[in-house]
Amino acid sequence: MSMQPSGPSEVPAETVRVARAAFPKGSLAIRVRDELGPLFSDEEFADLFPLRGKPAWSPGRLALVLVLQFVEGLTDRQAAEAVRARIDWKYALALELGDAGFDFSVLSEFRDRLVQADAGRRVLDGILAAAGEKGLLKTAGRARTDSTHVLSAARDVLWLERVAETLRSALNALAKAAPDWLAGVAEPDWFKHYATRAEDSRFPKARTARDEMGLRIGRDGTWLLQALWSGQAPQELRTLPQVEHLRRMWVQNFHQVEGEVRRRDPKDRPPGVACLVNPYDPEARNGVKRDIAWAGYKAHFTETCEPDAPNLITNVATTLATVPDVSMTEAVHARLAETGHLPGEHLVDAGYIDAHLLVSSRREYGIILTGPATAGSSPQGTADGGFTSDDFAIDWDNQQATCPGGRTTTRWNPDRSQTGTPVIRVRFNSGHCRPCAVREQCTTSSVGRRLTLRPREEHEALRQTRADQDTDTWKQRYNARAGIEGTISQAVHRCGLRRSRYHGLAKTALQHQLTGAAINLTRIDAHLTGIPRARTRTSHFAALDPAKPKLSEAE
Numbered sequence: 001m002s003m004q005p006s007g008p009s010e011v012p013a014e015t016v017r018v019a020r021a022a023f024p025k026g027s028l029a030i031r032v033r034d035e036l037g038p039l040f041s042d043e044e045f046a047d048l049f050p051l052r053g054k055p056a057w058s059p060g061r062l063a064l065v066l067v068l069q070f071v072e073g074l075t076d077r078q079a080a081e082a083v084r085a086r087i088d089w090k091y092a093l094a095l096e097l098g099d100a101g102f103d104f105s106v107l108s109e110f111r112d113r114l115v116q117a118d119a120g121r122r123v124l125d126g127i128l129a130a131a132g133e134k135g136l137l138k139t140a141g142r143a144r145t146d147s148t149h150v151l152s153a154a155r156d157v158l159w160l161e162r163v164a165e166t167l168r169s170a171l172n173a174l175a176k177a178a179p180d181w182l183a184g185v186a187e188p189d190w191f192k193h194y195a196t197r198a199e200d201s202r203f204p205k206a207r208t209a210r211d212e213m214g215l216r217i218g219r220d221g222t223w224l225l226q227a228l229w230s231g232q233a234p235q236e237l238r239t240l241p242q243v244e245h246l247r248r249m250w251v252q253n254f255h256q257v258e259g260e261v262r263r264r265d266p267k268d269r270p271p272g273v274a275c276l277v278n279p280y281d282p283e284a285r286n287g288v289k290r291d292i293a294w295a296g297y298k299a300h301f302t303e304t305c306e307p308d309a310p311n312l313i314t315n316v317a318t319t320l321a322t323v324p325d326v327s328m329t330e331a332v333h334a335r336l337a338e339t340g341h342l343p344g345e346h347l348v349d350a351g352y353i354d355a356h357l358l359v360s361s362r363r364e365y366g367i368i369l370t371g372p373a374t375a376g377s378s379p380q381g382t383a384d385g386g387f388t389s390d391d392f393a394i395d396w397d398n399q400q401a402t403c404p405g406g407r408t409t410t411r412w413n414p415d416r417s418q419t420g421t422p423v424i425r426v427r428f429n430s431g432h433c434r435p436c437a438v439r440e441q442c443t444t445s446s447v448g449r450r451l452t453l454r455p456r457e458e459h460e461a462l463r464q465t466r467a468d469q470d471t472d473t474w475k476q477r478y479n480a481r482a483g484i485e486g487t488i489s490q491a492v493h494r495c496g497l498r499r500s501r502y503h504g505l506a507k508t509a510l511q512h513q514l515t516g517a518a519i520n521l522t523r524i525d526a527h528l529t530g531i532p533r534a535r536t537r538t539s540h541f542a543a544l545d546p547a548k549p550k551l552s553e554a555e
Contacts, residue, residue: 009038009094019091028525029068029092035528036130038094039064044122048113057102061093062110063123068092069107070495070518080104115506120513124316125339127520131312136524138309143343145302145332145352146484147325148492149287150318150508151499152296154280157198159253160214164198165279166249167221173242178234185227190220211263218254218261225250245282252276273322283505287321296500297321299512300328302336303487304343305480310527313487313516314341318509325351333365342367347481350374355458356421358465370478373465387442389451390463396456401426403449405436417452426451486536491515494522 011019011033023030032039038060045059068089069079082089083101090097114120131137157165171194174182193216204210225247228238237243252270254261269275277295278284284296302315315335317328329352336342346361348371361369375388393402399412411427430448433439443449453459468474491497495515500508526533 011091011094012096015087015090015095015097018097019087022087027088028071028521029086029088031525031528032521033092033094036127036134036524039067039130040123040126044126045113045119048117048119057106059110061095062107063126064093065089066107066111066514067123067127067517067521070514071521073494073496076104076107079107111507111510115510118506120510124313124513124517124520127517127524128312128314128339128341131310131520131524136310136527137304137312137314137341138306139304139314139336139341140344141304141306142345142347142480143302143314143336143341144305144347144481144484145300145315145329146349146481146488147289147298147300147328147351148488148497149289149292149294149321150297150299150497150512151294152278152281152284153500153503153508154278154284156295157279160203160210160217161198162277162279163214163217163221163249163253164194166246167217167224168194168198169279170221170224170240170242170246173240174237177240178237181233181237185224185233187220187223193217193220214263215261218250218263221246221250222254222256222261241282245276245279248282249276249279273320281503283320283503285321294321297505297508298323299491299497300325300332301484301487301491301516302332303484305347305483310520310523311483311487311533312520312523314339316509316512316516318505318512320505325349326354326357328352329357329369330360333361333367337365344368345370347371347478347484349481353465355454355462358461359457370474371481372469372478373462375466387438389453389459390466392451394453394459401428401451403428403436403442405432405438405442407432407436422455424453424455426453486534487519490522491519495519 019030026034040060040063042058042060045063048059049056065079065083068074068082069076072082074082080101080103083093083095084099087097090099095101114123128137171182171186171190204213227233228243252275253264255264255268256262272286275286276282277286281296286293286295287298289298298319298321300315300317300319301313303311303313305311315332317331317335319328329348333342333346342365344366345368348369350372353369353371353373355373358369358373361367387404391404395401398410400408400410401412402408407428409426409428409432411429413425413427415423415425417423427450428448430446433443433445433448436442454462469478488497495518497512497515501511502508
């Protein structure tokens with residue numbers, strides 16, 4: 001398909017007349033068109049289409065259809081039907097009443113084009129640009145960020161089903177690509193074991209029988225891989241995605257001992273960031289956040305939080321489930337700087353903060369990073385009444401430290417941590433620590449107390465943050481961060497954020513960009529119609545809990 005860009009079009013007069021009559025009070029789609037105008041132009045997506053070929057349906061309109069689809073939680077078929085049958089959608093898209101729309105498969109093809117060009121952000125940015133022109137977007141004040149877990153589109157499976165389905169998927173791909181070759185190498189009993197989905201079979205209950213079944217699958221997969229890498233197999237078969245997934249899965253789960261296929265011990269398998277967990281989604285990973293464990297991805301949402309404007313999502317980032325939140329803080333700031341949406345203060349939880357970020361956020365972006373800094377993780381600091389590094393007096397100019405017992409040391413050695421960051425190692429003499437009256441609160445080591453300090457600027461920033469977060473002023477200011485929890489809840493319940501609709505990181509990331517755009521349209525419409533922000537829901541009994549503060553309207 002090719003695209004011939006067209007400029008913004010006016011809503012046809014007959015469409016206006018019928019829409020006004022059918023929706024005298026308006027609807028979200030109608031109000032968005034009236035207040036924000038055409039949100040997307042064809043030129044914004046011109047690079048996604050070739051110059052020659054069959055003319056494509058307007059990509060600017062398709063982008064709006066995708067957003068409205070997520071606003072209402074529709075399938076592709078339902079969204080295509082809405083374009084064809086609903087007056088308010090025709091009004092928002094500036095279509096004639098008789099326009100028949102498009103086949104539902106066009107939406108899938110357009111999403112694929114967005115994924116290939118990493119153009120999903122253009123949809124969210126287009127809505128933010130329109131909101132900014134109308135004075136609805138205020139980014140110079142405060143913003144808040146949080147993450148949530150996203151389940152893979154493929155269901156969780158146990159190990160036995162995982163390896164069986166991975167092998168079956170590769171066999172199906174090979175049967176389509178090279179049926180004659182596969183028919184010559186397939187063992188007769190493969191058709192009995194792998195012709196149907198593993199879930200349609202009954203796995204044995206006895207442990208020994210299950211182990212033997214796993215080894216049989218391992219032997220079959222190993223035989224197939226050896227055949228693929230032999231001189232008789234067409235080389236292009238090795239590049240099939242399902243074959244590569246099979247190869248990686250077998251490397252991680254099986255090995256050969258004296259010529260026999262054996263299952264790898266858990267300690268001999270790769271770390272979580274590389275470990276394959278699903279036969280259908282090669283990029284899904286196991287993640288753990290506090291008491292939640294899942295297989296899939298992680299989504300990070302950043303939104304404004306000003307009292308006199310709608311809270312709009314300004315950035316959405318999607319990562320593997322194994323990526324820690326702290327590694328995303330810099331990426332979020334860089335993206336906000338790129339789009340011109342940097343806040344003055346950024347409210348985050350403890351997962352996004354460390355000493356380096358407290359300093360670099362202010363120095364490089366002019367952002368005050370606000371969030372609870374965790375206490376030191378040393379055994380002494382975690383014990384009741386134990387001394388942390390904050391209890392030591394540090395003389396940076398003279399490169400010496402004084403402990404709570406009054407002893408001073410000059411054993412000061414610049415070094416690097418295991419991750420390569422600069423640190424300072426401070427050591428106290430064991431002869432001074434051993435007879436000290438507060439030794440039990442300080443150290444149990446026979447060689448004396450050891451301190452690992454950050455560089456001066458980072459150390460002092462972290463120490464100041466820990467002191468500030470105990471004050472009422474800081475707590476009152478930080479209360480606004482809780483509103484991002486409501487945003488994530490809205491994304492989960494309205495747009496289906498909790499589970500990915502698609503396989504793979506790139507398509508899941510596009511889903512999250514469209515989710516952010518849909519929530520923004522919903523909030524802009526609520527602001528224009530004067531709908532107040534919802535209050536936090538609390539049961540009557542929970543409201544009586546004297547240990548919890550009274551909940552006010554979400555900010």
